[in-house]
Amino acid sequence: MQVLRETNLQGLALAKKLGKKGTLELLAKRGLVGRGGASFPTHKKWERALSVKTNERFLICNADEGEPGTFKDKFLIKNNSETLIEGILIAAFVLDAKRCFIYLRAEYDSLRLELEKIIKKVLKKSKMKVSIEIVRGAGAYVCGEETAIIQSIMGRRGQPMEKPPYPTIKGLWGKPTVLNNVTTLTCVPQALLYEDWNPNYRLFSISGEVEHPGVYEWELGVKMSTILGTVKPKGKMKAMSFGCFGGIMPVYKSNRVSPALICDKNCHHGAYSLIFVGEKKNIVDVNLSMAKFYTYESCGKCTPCREGTIRLVELLKKIKSGQATNKDLKLLKELANHIQETSLCGLGASCGNHILTGMKNFKKDYKGFIKKK
Numbered sequence: 001m002q003v004l005r006e007t008n009l010q011g012l013a014l015a016k017k018l019g020k021k022g023t024l025e026l027l028a029k030r031g032l033v034g035r036g037g038a039s040f041p042t043h044k045k046w047e048r049a050l051s052v053k054t055n056e057r058f059l060i061c062n063a064d065e066g067e068p069g070t071f072k073d074k075f076l077i078k079n080n081s082e083t084l085i086e087g088i089l090i091a092a093f094v095l096d097a098k099r100c101f102i103y104l105r106a107e108y109d110s111l112r113l114e115l116e117k118i119i120k121k122v123l124k125k126s127k128m129k130v131s132i133e134i135v136r137g138a139g140a141y142v143c144g145e146e147t148a149i150i151q152s153i154m155g156r157r158g159q160p161m162e163k164p165p166y167p168t169i170k171g172l173w174g175k176p177t178v179l180n181n182v183t184t185l186t187c188v189p190q191a192l193l194y195e196d197w198n199p200n201y202r203l204f205s206i207s208g209e210v211e212h213p214g215v216y217e218w219e220l221g222v223k224m225s226t227i228l229g230t231v232k233p234k235g236k237m238k239a240m241s242f243g244c245f246g247g248i249m250p251v252y253k254s255n256r257v258s259p260a261l262i263c264d265k266n267c268h269h270g271a272y273s274l275i276f277v278g279e280k281k282n283i284v285d286v287n288l289s290m291a292k293f294y295t296y297e298s299c300g301k302c303t304p305c306r307e308g309t310i311r312l313v314e315l316l317k318k319i320k321s322g323q324a325t326n327k328d329l330k331l332l333k334e335l336a337n338h339i340q341e342t343s344l345c346g347l348g349a350s351c352g353n354h355i356l357t358g359m360k361n362f363k364k365d366y367k368g369f370i371k372k373k
C-alpha cells in the first residue's frame, strides 16, 4: 500500500468515469476483500446494499479498532487519511450514500481533530455533496461488531443485534448500510488505479516480545524467518497470538504465515495482528489474561457469554493454582465450545479460541499444572 499524505482524487475520478457498475466490476477483478478480519469481497457487500430499492443508503467506516495487538488502522488514519477519505467518497458514489460516518474508537480521540480537517479538505476538493461525520465510540470492544456500531450511532446502547437481517439490507434507521473497515476503504482508490495492485498484501500489526513492534506490510505466505528477522525477537519465541480472538499457535521459523497454515492450527488470522510470546511464558498465564479481557468486555446481553466468560477465568485460575484435575480441563474445553456455539455475537463466538488453541497447541503447559493423584 502506498502511503500518500495527499490525494489528487484520481481514484474517485476513475470511479466516476467507470460508473457504478464499472467500479464494482473493477474491484471484483482486482480481488479486494475486507481487511477487518472476515475477508468478505468488498464489491459483493456493496452490491448487496445496492440490491435494496430505497431512497437512502448509509456508509460506515469502522475505525473502532479494539482488538488487542491491532493498530494498523491507527497508522493509516495518521498517515494515509486523505486516501481513506477518497475511499469513503468512492463508496458513497457507488452506493448513492449522502451520509457517511466514521466510527472512531474512544482511545483514538487524539486523531479526531486532524481527521476532521482532512475530511473538510478532501470534501472541498471533490465537490461532492456528501457529509462525513465522525462518531466517537465510548471504549467498548464489542462496538467493533457491525450491529453494535449501528446501535451506537443511532444513540442506543452499543450492543449487538441478531442477524439476519444484515446491515447491508437493514441497518442505520432501517436503511441499507455498508460497513467497511479503515484499511479496506484506504485500499479502494489504489486497487482501482493500479493494475499491478496485489490483493495478497496485508498490513500486519506486530507486538509482544520483539525489539521493533509496529505496522509492516508483507504478502500472505511470508516466511516466519523474514518476519522475525525484521521485528527482532527478544530471545526465543514460543508462540504467536492472533489478537485475542484468533487463537494462539507455536512459532516455527520454517513456517510461512498463510491462511492455510493458520487454519491448520485451528486459529483465525483476523486482521493479521501478531502478538509474540517468548519461551519463558506459560500459555496458561497468557490465556488467563485474555480470558479476563473477555470478562471485562462482554456486554452482558446473552447468558452464555456473560456468565461463561467469568467461569472460564475461574477455571483457569484453578488450573494455575495447581488444584485442578483432568476433569477441570475437560470442563474448560466443553465450556469454551459451548460459549462459542451459543453466544449471540462474534465476541462470545470467539472468546474461547485462545483457550481451545492454547490447550491443543501447548498441551504441556496445561498438563504441567494438573494435580497428580
Ligand code: SF4
Binding pocket: 142, 159, 160, 297, 298, 299, 300, 301, 302, 303, 305, 306, 343, 344, 345, 346, 347, 348, 349
Ligand atoms: S456474545 Fe457477549 S458480547 Fe456478544 S451479545 Fe452476547 S453477551 Fe454481548
